[in-house]
Amino acid sequence: MKLSDIYSTIETLYNTFTKSEKKIADYTLKTRDKVMYMSITELSDELGVGEASIFRFCKTLGLSGYQDFKIAIANSTSEDKTSQKIYSDIHKEDSMELIAEKVRNANLSAIEDTFSLINYDELKQAAEMMIEADHIRFFGVGSSYTTALEGHIKFLRITSKTSATFDSHLQAMTAALMNEKEVAVIISFSGETRDTIDVAAQAKKAGAKIIAITRYQKSPLTEYADVVLLTGAVEGPLQGGSTTAKVAQLYLMDILYTRFFLMNYEKSEGNKEQTLQSVLSKLY
Numbered sequence: 043m044k045l046s047d048i049y050s051t052i053e054t055l056y057n058t059f060t061k062s063e064k065k066i067a068d069y070t071l072k073t074r075d076k077v078m079y080m081s082i083t084e085l086s087d088e089l090g091v092g093e094a095s096i097f098r099f100c101k102t103l104g105l106s107g108y109q110d111f112k113i114a115i116a117n118s119t120s121e122d123k124t125s126q127k128i129y130s131d132i133h134k135e136d137s138m139e140l141i142a143e144k145v146r147n148a149n150l151s152a153i154e155d156t157f158s159l160i161n162y163d164e165l166k167q168a169a170e171m172m173i174e175a176d177h178i179r180f181f182g183v184g185s186s187y188t189t190a191l192e193g194h195i196k197f198l199r200i201t202s203k204t205s206a207t208f209d210s211h212l213q214a215m216t217a218a219l220m221n222e223k224e225v226a227v228i229i230s231f232s233g234e235t236r237d238t239i240d241v242a243a244q245a246k247k248a249g250a251k252i253i254a255i256t257r258y259q260k261s262p263l264t265e266y267a268d269v270v271l272l273t274g275a276v277e278g279p280l281q282g283g284s285t286t287a288k289v290a291q292l293y294l295m296d297i298l299y300t301r302f303f304l305m306n307y308e309k310s311e312g313n314k315e316q317t318l319q320s321v322l323s324k325l326y
Contacts, residue, residue: 047158048114049074050274051103054159057234058260062095063102068169070115078115082108145286150274152290155274165294168253169270169301175225175251179212180206182229183237189229189291196299199317200310210237217244224250231275231287233261242266255291 052067059067069089070077077085086093100111112172136144172178178197182190194206207213214237217226226245230238233256245252246266254267257275264270273290305309 046126048103048111048118050158052156053274054257054259054272055102057258058069059099059102060095062091063099065089065091066096066099073258074115074118078112110219148286149289152273152275153293156272156293159218159274160297161272164269164271165297165301168271169254169298169305171225171251172227172302173305176203176223177220178204178225178227179216179245179250180204180227180229181217181238181241181245182203183210183213183235185288186229186231186235186238186291189288189295190227192292193227193229193295193299196295197302200299200303200313201306202313206269210241213237213241214244217241217250218248220245220248220250222249222251225253226250227253227255228263228267229255229291230263231257231273231291233258233263235263239263239266255294257287 049071052071056067066085066089069085080088082096085096085209096108100106100108103111103114104200105111105114124285150245178201180193181191182188187206191206192298194204207216220226226241228238228242228245235256239262241264242252242254243266251269252267254263255270255271255273256263257273258264259270259272271294273287273294275287275290303314
């Protein structure tokens, strides 16, 4: 983990924290530059949690201790000021100008934060799994289905071994009939959607490989995944189903597509030309 990624790391691991750890995480995310000037004892007194809990929180983040934690915060705060990122929720009293600014920054931040969370070994493994698969099936429900469909359409330009199913019941049936030569790309922001978890369970039982595109490193979905690709999007109460999450998901999808194309260049290039020619007559 790069030190400048501390806030993204906290948000990614948030749903795995204990009650005390969430208290520390909430305070850190809200106050940001204040925490780096506090001793562990001051933070302990401020939050009413034990110093041991704070130390465990730091270890959970992959840090050596509290001083390492403060250094990470100092680096992140400095980077935030430089890039002028805005993590604020959108409120009903916001002006049109402020909404435009917040949405712009949220989408830019989604890409930047996703980039900071990239595990290149996982990305390479995901692309190789897709290359070697007999079939690639994209899954998602609700707004995540639009990303799944976009993934299917994107890959359909260069390979015939792709599909996406809309209905959640049909998704479960499709997953149950997968095999060890197939790959399921499962998209879920929370990683906790019941229908999506069911699809993952069915696909895993059938022997298929699973690539999860999700916000959180540990969730019911990631328990079934062979590869986990993390998105850095943040959604507030009024932003559920916003384009922010999709921007992050589609950014990863673009990377996978490009890697797939380059690894299978001659065939992909030929298929791309064929699919392009197939629709030219439909254009004026």
